[in-house]
Amino acid sequence: MERLYGLVVFGLGTAILWDGRSLSFGSFRSPGSGMFPVLIAVLMLFLSLLLIVFPRKREGTGQSVSRKSIGRLSAVFVALLLYAFLLESLGFLIVSFLLTTLLFAVFGFQRYWQSVLRAIVSTGLAYALFELILKSNLPKGVFGF
C-alpha cells in the first residue's frame, strides 16, 4: 500500500512540474513566480521516492471500510455536492430541508417523520440565525424564498 501512495504522490509532483512549466523559474538572484512551486514539486518527488523505496510495514493500514459504509458515505457526499449545485437555483430553504431530511435519515432516525420534523426545525433555526439575525443574504432561488 505504501508504495501505491508513493506512486500517487510522485504523479502529483510530476503534474505540478508539468502544469507549472509556463511559470518563469527566474534565477536565484531574482526568483520568479515558478521557483517555489518547482522546489515544492521536487521535494514531493524526493519524498515519494522515499516512500516507494523504503515502504514501512504495519504502517498506515487504516481500518478497513465495510461496503455498507462506503454506500452511506457516497450517498452523503453526492447529496452534499448536489446541495452546492442546486443552492442558488432552488434557494436555501428548499435544498437545506431536503438535505437535512436525508442526513437525519442516514444518521439513524428510522421513522421518516422524525427526520422530516428534525429537518424542519434545524433548517428553520439556521434560517433564523443566518438570515434574520446575522443578515447573511442566503440565496432565494427561482421561487423567491
Add this chain to the structure above:
Amino acid sequence: MELLHNLYTGFSVALLPFNLLFCFIGVFIGTMVGVLPGIGPAATIAVLLPITFGLPPETAIIMLAGIFYGTQYGGSTTSILVNLPGEASSVVTCLDGYQMARRGRAGPALGIAAFGSFIGGTLSVVGLMFVGPWVANFSLRFGPPEYFSLMCLSIVILMFLSKGSMTKSLISASLGLFVSVIGTDPMSGIQRFTHGSITLLDGVGLVPVVMGLFGVAEVFTSLEEKEVREVFKVEIKGLLPTLRDWKESIGPIIRGSFLGFLLGILPGGGTIISTFSSYAIEKRISRRPELFGQGQIAGVAGPETANNAASTSAMVPLLSLGLPTNIITALLLGALMIHGITPSPFLVTEHPQVFWGIITSMYIGNVLLLILNLPLIGLWVRLLKIPYGIIFPVILLLCLIGVYTLNSNAHEIVIMLIFGALGYLMRKTGFEPAPFCFAMVIGPIMEMNFRQALIQSRGGFGIFLTRPIAATLISVTLILLLIQLLPKIAKKRAIIARDDGV
C-alpha cells in the same frame, strides 16, 4: 509603570460590554465543543470565522481565542465522566480522572481540573505579558532568512510531534505548501495554477479547506463508527476539593503551569505534549508512583493545568512574531489577516489595543470559564446525552452555510467538499491533515521570505548559514530531521507523539 499602562489599555478594551459578550460566547462555545466529541476547536473556529467578519479585529480574536482555551476546559469533563477524551489534550486526564469518578469522587476531579486550568491559564497570561513584548523586541533583528528558517523549524517540529511516519507528514506539509501557491502570485501578479477559475484568483481559501479537512472529514469518518458513550450515572456532588486535595494538587498545578507555559511557546509544541510531560513528571517525583492510574488527584491537576497554560502561551509567538506554532494559532493568524492586521513584531506598538486587549481578555475568559464549568457542570453533562444522529447533520449544515456566506459563492462549497473527501482519504491512509493545513497557512509567508532572502543575498544560499540566528534555526531543523534516522528515537517519538490540538 509601563506594564500598568499596558494593562489599563488592555482592560479598557476587554471590559467593554461588547467584547465581554463575545468573550463569553467564545468560551461558552469552546466548552461545548470540548465536551462534544467529533468536532474540535479547528473546525469550530473555521465555521465561525465568517461570522466574525463584521466585528472589530480585537473582538473577533477575543472570541476565537476563547473557543481555543475553552475547549481545554470542556475536554476534561468528558475524560473524567465518560473516560472518552473530548479533545486529544485531555487523554491523560482519563487515567486518573475517570478512576476518581468511579470511586465517587467525580466532583473533586472536575473541581480541581477547573481550578487547575484557571490557575495555569492565569499564570500563563502573566508570563505572556512579560515575555511577549520581549520576544517582539528580540525579533526585530529577524530578517527574511531568519523568518524562513524559523518556519522550516516549526513545520519540522510539528511533524515530529504528530503521529505516523515522518515522510508522510512531510508529504502532507508539501501538499499544503503547494495549495498555498495556487492563485495570484503576490510578488509578480502572475496567476499560478488557476486554470482560468475566478474563484481561485485569490487562492484557495483557508476557511473551506479547514472546514473540509476537520469538519466534513470528521463527520465522514464518524459515519462508519458505532456510537459508544456511557455517561457516568453517579450524581456529582461536592465540586470543591478538600484541603487535603489542595495539598496534593498545589505542587502539580504550579509545576504544570511552568511546564505548559514553556512548551506552549515552542514552535510546534503544544497542549498535548505538555499534558504527557506533566503526568510523567508528577509520577516520577511522587513518593507513591504506584498509586497513579488509580485515581490520584495529582494526575488530574498537573496535566489539566499544563494544557491550559500551553494553550495560552501559544499566543506568544503568534502575537509577537506573527508565527503560528500549531494549527489553531495558524487559524487565528488567518483570521487576523482577514481583518487586515498582519501580526509582526510591530503589532505591540502599532495595534496595542489588539495585543493587550486579547491578553487581558484571557484573564476574564478564565474567570468566566471557572463560573461556566463549576456551577453549570450539570448542563454540560446533559449535553453529552445528545445523540450523534443530531449533532452530525447540524455540523454539516453549519459548514455548508458558513462556507457559502463567506463570499456568496457556491464554488467554495465544492472546494470544501473536495477537501472533505481528501481529509477522509488522508485519515484512512495514514497521512495527517494537521501539517497540511499548517503549511498552507504559512506557505505564502514562507515563499515571500525565501524570495526576499535570495534577492538580498544576490542568489547565495549561504545567507541561511552565515547569519547566526538563521544558521542555528536551520541546524536544529536538520538535526531533528536526521535523528529520525536513529531507530531508538523514532520509536520513542511514536509513543509520545499525538496529533496536536485538533
